[in-house]
Amino acid sequence: MEQLFDTAEKKVLIEMVKLAQKQGLKGTKGDWKEFLRVHDRKLGSSLSDPTRRSNDVLAAFLKTFVEENHLKFFAKVMQCHLKRDVVGQFTNISPDNEIPEQRLVRLTLEHPQYLLDYSFPSNDEGWVITKLRKKSKVMRSNAMVAVDCEMALCEDGTEALVKVCAVDRNLQVKLDELVNPSKVIADYRTDITGVSARDLEGVTCSLADVQKSLKKLLSKGAILVGHSLNNDLKALKLDHARVIDTSLIFMCLDGPINRRPSLNNLCKSVLGYEIRKKGAPHNCLDDASAAMKLVLAKIESGVDNAIPLVQEDVPNSEMAKLFLHRIPKNVPAEELHKVIPGDFTIELKPSKKMQEDKSSLFLIFKNSQEAHQAYEKVKGSQEKDSWGRPQKLVKHELTTGILVSFYVRKMANDDSHGQISSKRAFQDEEISGASKKLKTNQKIEEDSSNQCCDHSEEREGLKQELSKGEVAYSDHCCDHLKEIERLKQELSKKDFQIITQDKMIGDLKKKLNSKHVKRH
Numbered sequence: 001m002e003q004l005f006d007t008a009e010k011k012v013l014i015e016m017v018k019l020a021q022k023q024g025l026k027g028t029k030g031d032w033k034e035f036l037r038v039h040d041r042k043l044g045s046s047l048s049d050p051t052r053r054s055n056d057v058l059a060a061f062l063k064t065f066v067e068e069n070h071l072k073f074f075a076k077v078m079q080c081h082l083k084r085d086v087v088g089q090f091t092n093i094s095p096d097n098e099i100p101e102q103r104l105v106r107l108t109l110e111h112p113q114y115l116l117d118y119s120f121p122s123n124d125e126g127w128v129i130t131k132l133r134k135k136s137k138v139m140r141s142n143a144m145v146a147v148d149c150e151m152a153l154c155e156d157g158t159e160a161l162v163k164v165c166a167v168d169r170n171l172q173v174k175l176d177e178l179v180n181p182s183k184v185i186a187d188y189r190t191d192i193t194g195v196s197a198r199d200l201e202g203v204t205c206s207l208a209d210v211q212k213s214l215k216k217l218l219s220k221g222a223i224l225v226g227h228s229l230n231n232d233l234k235a236l237k238l239d240h241a242r243v244i245d246t247s248l249i250f251m252c253l254d255g256p257i258n259r260r261p262s263l264n265n266l267c268k269s270v271l272g273y274e275i276r277k278k279g280a281p282h283n284c285l286d287d288a289s290a291a292m293k294l295v296l297a298k299i300e301s302g303v304d305n306a307i308p309l310v311q312e313d314v315p316n317s318e319m320a321k322l323f324l325h326r327i328p329k330n331v332p333a334e335e336l337h338k339v340i341p342g343d344f345t346i347e348l349k350p351s352k353k354m355q356e357d358k359s360s361l362f363l364i365f366k367n368s369q370e371a372h373q374a375y376e377k378v379k380g381s382q383e384k385d386s387w388g389r390p391q392k393l394v395k396h397e398l399t400t401g402i403l404v405s406f407y408v409r410k411m412a413n414d415d416s417h418g419q420i421s422s423k424r425a426f427q428d429e430e431i432s433g434a435s436k437k438l439k440t441n442q443k444i445e446e447d448s449s450n451q452c453c454d455h456s457e458e459r460e461g462l463k464q465e466l467s468k469g470e471v472a473y474s475d476h477c478c479d480h481l482k483e484i485e486r487l488k489q490e491l492s493k494k495d496f497q498i499i500t501q502d503k504m505i506g507d508l509k510k511k512l513n514s515k516h517v518k519r520h
Contacts, residue, residue, distance in 0.1 A: 012081050013058035015115060016074060017050040020062075022116070023073075024326075024358065027064030035061045076119030100299045101142045101223055104244045107303070111248040113260070117230040122239040128211045129239045130218050141221035144169045144244070146292035147214070148284050149232040150193035154183040161235045162188070162195045164210050165284040166217065167292055175213055176285060178203045194281035211238060227263040227291045246294045250306075263290060270297050318411045319368035322375055323349075325360040327406040331398065336363070339396050340408065342374040371410075378408050389413055 021032050029035045033045035039060060040047075050058060065071060098106075108114060122129050147166045151159040160181035166174045178195065180203045190196045214236065218224060223242045226232050233239065247260040250270070267275040267290050275290050276283065322340065333346055342365060349360040365371040380392030391409035398404060 010055050010058070012078070013055060013062065014050045015081075016062060016077055017058055019077060019116060020065075025065065025070060025073075027061065027070070028066060029061075029064045032061060035064060072121065073119065076121060077115055079122060080115050080119050097140070099140060099142055100303045101144060101244070101295075102140070103303045104249055104295065104298065105223055105242050107249050108243055108245045111245075113248060114245075118233075118243075120233065120239050124237075126207070127237045127239060128215060130215060130241070141223075142169075143220065143222040144225050144292065144295065145174060145214075145217050145222050146225040146288045146295070147175075147229070147232055147236075148226060148282075148288040148291065149235045150189075150195055150282060150284055151231075151235045152181060152185045152189055152193065152195070153187040154181070155186045156183070158183070159235060160185065161207055161210065162193060162200065163284050164236070165288045166214065167285070167288050169292060169296065171289050171292060173285065174217055175210070177205045177210060177213075179205050179207060179210060182206065190281070192281055194283065207237065210236065214238060225291050225295050227266070227287065227294075228260070244295055246291050249298060250294075263287060266290075266294055270294055316368055320365045320371050321411050322363040322365070322371055323360070323409045323411060324363065325349075325358075325407050325409065327359045327361065328404045329359055330402065331404055331406070335396065335398055339378065339394055340374055341377050342370055344374070375408065375410055380408065383407075385409060 017032060025031070027035065029038055032050075033048050036048060036057075037044045039057065047053070062074065065074065121127065145166050145168055147164065149161055149165075150163040152162045154160050160183045161179045162181055163178050165176045168174055178200060180200060185197070188196055214224075215238075218240055221242065223244055224233075224240045225244045225246070227246045229243055229245045229247075233243075246263070246266060250261055250266060261269075264275050267273055271290070271293055275286060322344075324336070324340075336346070340363060344363040344365050347362040347364055349362060363371075363374075365374065375390075375392075378392050378394060380394040383391050383393055385391050385407075389410055389412060391407045393405060394408055395403065395405045
């Protein structure tokens with residue numbers, strides 16, 4: 001592993017250090033900043049940006065990790081990079097011939113979340129790695145197979161596959177099987193999976209049988225499609241390089257670029273229908289078909305064109321919670337009552353990260369109003385998480401005298417449904433949001449006027465209509481709110497058209513500059 005660190009490209013080392021930071025991993029010399037203070041006493045952590053550090057420093061930090069679980073993690077990350085390289089080699093050789101399906105594969109592999117989610121323990125027993133030939137014929141294949149799985153909870157704390165469905169790009173069913181979990185099941189999660197113990201009576205299909213079927217479907221370079229596909233691949237114990245994850249290739253309008261939309265939200269926004277009603281169990285075949293339809297819709301609309309998404313409402317049951325994370329393991333439950341006021345119950349949240357000394361949990365209140373009031377009374381520095389949700393960094397001294405810190409976070413943005421105390425306040429927020437949006441739109445319009453004249457004229461017309469709607473708001477509140485919301489959505493679409501056009505112009509300029517350099 002140390003030799004791999006020495007020979008790895010700088011971009012790989014940078015990503016590995018950033019992942020170590022994100023995961024809160026510590027080597028024999030502490031975390032990244034602690035390491036820098038010891039390793040480089042002159043600059044120390046004042047120059048902590050990994051991109052500004054040399055390969056030797058980055059590799060030296062990674063070599064401080066000696067625990068087996070840490071080394072396995074980095075090995076999996078390296079394997080992810082190898083998969084990226086195999087897919088990227090064809091793109092570098094023939095970028096002009098990149099088909100839309102292959103570009104969606106590349107967008108998935110280049111997403112910041114890919115390395116973290118698709119680092120599988122592929123060398124462990126029971127795993128299958130599909131071989132991907134480097135022949136251009138394979139890499140040009142536009143064959144796609146969409147898959148969806150249902151998993152039950154086993155008594156040993158792991159998950160086992162109980163159902164799998166797969167469809168091709170024509171939505172023809174290629175696989176629809178109940179699977180014998182071959183483990184003692186603690187919870188079938190029937191309300192989610194739709195699978196019960198009775199359904200699995202007499203089922204002989206095994207995980208190995210499913211792997212064999214999928215391997216055959218993917219043998220000629222087919223692309224595997226799914227929503228949050230990494231979860232399905234873990235259940236299938238299958239590692240495949242050419243993947244399209246529909247949770248990574250669409251962009252949300254109302255949040256950070258890395259926010260992952262739900263499958264139901266994508267179906268509402270892109271396909272125009274809800275895949276299931278609230279509380280209804282999953283339908284494995286419907287979910288696989290929906291993922292395929294989303295990819296086909298993305299190809300039809302233009303791979304690089306952003307699609308505005310409907311804002312998802314946070315259920316009232318979720319709004320009655322506060323989320324606590326990065327809690328040191330030595331913090332007893334009674335200490336939390338000293339920090340967070342109110343009457344609540346505690347629900348532990350299983351951590352997917354490798355921080356054995358940290359934990360996460362939910363505080364469940366009677367209703368959203370009590371949760372909101374409790375959050376307001378918490379003393380701490382106000383921040384926002386990566387999704388823009390409010391959170392506070394709390395520092396608290398335990399009865400033992402130890403000073404600890406952790407985060408208390410709301411379940412949604414302050415302007416989400418359910419946070420506004422009255423209908424009138426909600427309406428005022430909508431109008432305020434519209435006005436702020438106009439200011440943002442005006443700035444984008446000024447920056448892009450030379451390239452996007454047509455769009456700017458359309459936007460100006462929409463802005464005038466929106467202004468009229470705001471003036472008449474006091475007389476016809478409800479009607480104009482609907483009209484304003486429609487105009488806001490149209491403005492958002494124009495925003496994305498401008499952003500997309502700017503990106504295309506930038507790419508063309510880069511290509512022209514590179515050709516100019518080659519000529520001289």
